[in-house]
Amino acid sequence: MSDRKEVSRRSFIQLIGGVGASLALGSFSSLACADVTKKDKAGNTAVFEPNAFVRVDPDGSVTVTIICPDAGQGSRTALAMLVAEELDVDWHKIKVVQAPANQSLYGRQGIGGSHTIIAQYNELRQVGAATRYLLVAAAAKTWNVDASTLKTSNGHVLSADGKKSISYGDLTAAAATIPLPTTKPELKKDADFKLIGKGATRVDNPDVVTGKAMYGLDVKVPGMLYAVIERTPAFGAKVKSINDTDAHQIPGVLQVFEVPSGVAVVATNTWAALKGRKAVKVDWDLGPNADLDSAKITAQLKAAVGPHKEMPAGAKVIDATFDFPYLAHATMEPLNAVADVQDDHCTIWTGTQQPNGAQGQVANMLKLPVEKVTVNVMLLGGGFGRRLSNEYVVDAVNVSKAMTKPVKVMWTREDDMRHDNYRPACHASLRGAVDTSGNPVGWSHQTITAGGGRPGGQFGGANIAYDIPDAAMLQAGVRVAVPTGAWRSVENTLHNVANECFIDELAHAAGKDPFEFRRSLIKNDRLRNVLETAAKKGNWGAPLAAGHGRGIACFQGYGSYAAHVIELSVEGKKIKLHRAVCVVDCGTAVNPKGVEAQMQGACTDGLSTALRAAITIKNGGVVEGSWTDFQWMSLDAMPKVEVTIITGTGGPGGMGEVGYPSVAPAVANALFSATGKRVRKFPISLDEMV
Numbered sequence: 001m002s003d004r005k006e007v008s009r010r011s012f013i014q015l016i017g018g019v020g021a022s023l024a025l026g027s028f029s030s031l032a033c034a035d036v037t038k039k040d041k042a043g044n045t046a047v048f049e050p051n052a053f054v055r056v057d058p059d060g061s062v063t064v065t066i067i068c069p070d071a072g073q074g075s076r077t078a079l080a081m082l083v084a085e086e087l088d089v090d091w092h093k094i095k096v097v098q099a100p101a102n103q104s105l106y107g108r109q110g111i112g113g114s115h116t117i118i119a120q121y122n123e124l125r126q127v128g129a130a131t132r133y134l135l136v137a138a139a140a141k142t143w144n145v146d147a148s149t150l151k152t153s154n155g156h157v158l159s160a161d162g163k164k165s166i167s168y169g170d171l172t173a174a175a176a177t178i179p180l181p182t183t184k185p186e187l188k189k190d191a192d193f194k195l196i197g198k199g200a201t202r203v204d205n206p207d208v209v210t211g212k213a214m215y216g217l218d219v220k221v222p223g224m225l226y227a228v229i230e231r232t233p234a235f236g237a238k239v240k241s242i243n244d245t246d247a248h249q250i251p252g253v254l255q256v257f258e259v260p261s262g263v264a265v266v267a268t269n270t271w272a273a274l275k276g277r278k279a280v281k282v283d284w285d286l287g288p289n290a291d292l293d294s295a296k297i298t299a300q301l302k303a304a305v306g307p308h309k310e311m312p313a314g315a316k317v318i319d320a321t322f323d324f325p326y327l328a329h330a331t332m333e334p335l336n337a338v339a340d341v342q343d344d345h346c347t348i349w350t351g352t353q354q355p356n357g358a359q360g361q362v363a364n365m366l367k368l369p370v371e372k373v374t375v376n377v378m379l380l381g382g383g384f385g386r387r388l389s390n391e392y393v394v395d396a397v398n399v400s401k402a403m404t405k406p407v408k409v410m411w412t413r414e415d416d417m418r419h420d421n422y423r424p425a426c427h428a429s430l431r432g433a434v435d436t437s438g439n440p441v442g443w444s445h446q447t448i449t450a451g452g453g454r455p456g457g458q459f460g461g462a463n464i465a466y467d468i469p470d471a472a473m474l475q476a477g478v479r480v481a482v483p484t485g486a487w488r489s490v491e492n493t494l495h496n497v498a499n500e501c502f503i504d505e506l507a508h509a510a511g512k513d514p515f516e517f518r519r520s521l522i523k524n525d526r527l528r529n530v531l532e533t534a535a536k537k538g539n540w541g542a543p544l545a546a547g548h549g550r551g552i553a554c555f556q557g558y559g560s561y562a563a564h565v566i567e568l569s570v571e572g573k574k575i576k577l578h579r580a581v582c583v584v585d586c587g588t589a590v591n592p593k594g595v596e597a598q599m600q601g602a603c604t605d606g607l608s609t610a611l612r613a614a615i616t617i618k619n620g621g622v623v624e625g626s627w628t629d630f631q632w633m634s635l636d637a638m639p640k641v642e643v644t645i646i647t648g649t650g651g652p653g654g655m656g657e658v659g660y661p662s663v664a665p666a667v668a669n670a671l672f673s674a675t676g677k678r679v680r681k682f683p684i685s686l687d688e689m690v
Contacts, residue, residue: 048172050180052105053124054083054131060155060169062087063095067106068116069353070098070204071383072332073656074594075116077202079124081590085195086128086187088152089168096203101355101375109377110354112388112486114558114654117590121651122187129185138174139166190588190649197647199593204379216336216351216378221406224338225254227399228273228410230280231262231419234620235481236287239263246279256280259398261391261419266403270410289481289620294425297617298323300478301427301448308431309444309459309472315433317442318509322430322498323681325614326450327423327487328622328630333381334416339396340406341366346373346397347406351380353387361390362397384605385486389421414625421485422615424449424477428498432468438510440521443471445502447494450477451484464499465556466521482617488605489657492557500553500665501679504672514669515540515552527554530561530583530646537644538565538581547571548578549674553665559653560586564603566666567639570674573686575611577639580663585646586653592645599643599659606663607639608632614683 048056055063064083070076076096084094099106132152139157140147149160155168190197207213232238242263244256252272256265263282267273301323311317337350339362346366352358355375363370380387396409411419426449433442443462462471473495487493507517515535522528531554535541538550547569554563567579582599589595612631616623624630668679677689 046173071380082124083128243281247276311433311442329386331382335392335411337396339400418622423487496661534563551669553662560658602659610664
């Protein structure tokens with residue numbers, strides 16, 4: 001068997017060929033056909049496990065190992081669909097398991113940047129096709145016929161005349177003896193898809209709705225302790241002294257001690273840890289940022305704006321500015337991790353967007369070989385970029401090491417809201433011009449962000465969807481102590497919002513309809529089609545009642561295209577949302593149900609940050625601490641959300657980010673339609689419009 005396995009490894013590498021970023025070549029180095037001596041749980045029949053991603057059991061069920069985390073976006077379902085499509089198996093026979101961190105076996109396992117489905121689309125289809133090849137070859141050997149005469153359907157191999165059928169489950173032992181092909185099996189044509197593009201129920205749904213699904217907060221380990229951390233009230237603050245006398249009076253509190261992120265309170269249960277933290281008295285040195293506030297940050301951003309590019313002589317020049325606040329990720333499940341640090345090994349249970357990063361970081365902390373750190377990846381109760389960093393894992397490791405026991409470290413909602421890596425605050429300054437015929441002839445955009453940026457900079461390409469001569473953009477920043485990180489759609493939450501508001505202003509200056517103005521300038525056919533579809537679906541141009549308005553905006557990025565039409569009304573000081581028309585072209589929509597859900601969620605995020613949510617800084621720390629002051633859209637305030645998916649070919653585009661950037665500008669543009677005033681600051685206040 002060993003010689004055959006080695007041949008299979010080499011053959012599989014040749015078979016898959018140029019694998020993508022997520023399924024790196026090294027990830028296939030240990031893939032081998034199953035050992036025919038391997039039994040199922042009942043100890044009866046050989047289990048067919050041709051590679052690290054697929055297992056076929058004698059009952060015909062197929063288990064797909066998913067290497068990337070699922071943060072609620074449904075990627076586990078879509079990735080399993082890719083294998084199931086080419087394997088030609090009944091979707092209801094599919095089971096999914098989550099792989100632990102193991103870069104040497106699986107390659108890159110992180111999620112972020114809407115790359116997951118794009119990167120694995122062809123690779124996982126090849127995995128399914130190769131598995132199907134072996135099953136068909138096994139049936140051909142069993143029946144003593146040419147494999148090319150056989151076909152498959154719903155987990156069965158069928159004879160040419162359809163009179164003979166054998167299930168995949170009955171072929172497991174025979175299939176395990178078949179060598180892998182030396183060339184890639186042919187993949188299905190798009191027209192032959194039975195699952196891809198048709199939609200499937202998410203594999204996690206039954207467990208999620210019945211409470212069986214395991215998120216990080218659900219993990220329990222024998223002998224586990226619980227810890228929370230009293231965190232700094234100002235960015236850069238340090239502990240001067242700790243008085244833990246009152247905390248130790250609370251039953252269940254075991255220890256109180258300083259860790260790099262603050263003061264840890266360890267107890268035998270969650271409630272005792274929280275009560276103990278409340279009782280601890282920490283004297284803080286607030287440090288150099290104690291007087292930092294939002295107004296000072298905004299002033300710094302505005303002061304960093306430099307001269308704009310010159311506009312053509314004789315043109316009508318338009319200026320506009322837009323201010324954006326910090327934003328918290330506010331995932332439904334606050335950060336958490338369980339760590340069990342032992343002398344020669346560490347085991348982690350957590351929801352992370354970067355399992356490989358967490359594994360490497362912990363190995364470095366503990367001076368252990370990376371293979372001595374096990375990271376069990378749980379379902380994530382939201383990510384949006386927040387779980388790209390692993391400071392909550394570091395917390396758990398530090399506390400477990402000190403206690404020499406497994407420890408669950410939990411962040412409360414307030415902890416998470418006030419100690420996030422925020423979407424940066426930003427000041428955008430734009431200048432543009434139109435000629436006497438209403439054609440745009442100038443575009444200059446400066447974006448100044450807070451939090452680790454660098455001053456100065458040079459103008460470069462504007463990276464806009466519109467054909468405007470000499471369009472340019474300058475990106476710069478000012479250093480601020482507030483920590484920042486990736487937030488859903490990253491810089492597009494700033495750039496595209498400002499751009500789509502400003503293109504509306506240029507259209508108005510040109511005396512042209514905002515939709516027609518955009519359409520005439522768009523360079524990409526797919527984006528133009530998305531925009532036109534949104535306008536049609538949103539009844540663009542139809543009469544509106546007094547106080548009502550429609551706004552339109554679009555976005556291209558991550559290999560996908562989106563547009564939104566928002567219809568709203570203004571009654572006194574109240575904005576009422578009526579309709580949100582969302583159109584997306586993401587190429588091949590692997591699971592349309594998932595695409596629709598992503599667009600709905602992104603629309604909710606866009607409306608929330610357009611109208612409600614902001615993080616403000618006072619006395620060097622964050623003011624907001626819960627949903628009561630970092631407000632998201634409530635059900636009663638949501639409009640009717642209508643999603644249209646334009647189906648394409650040639651593989652999928654990204655979906656996690658694309659649905660957000662055109663929502664807020666569509667709201668702002670609708671408000672101009674309703675009131676004749678422009679938005680200059682987000683979240684929008686009617687009193688601050690000009």
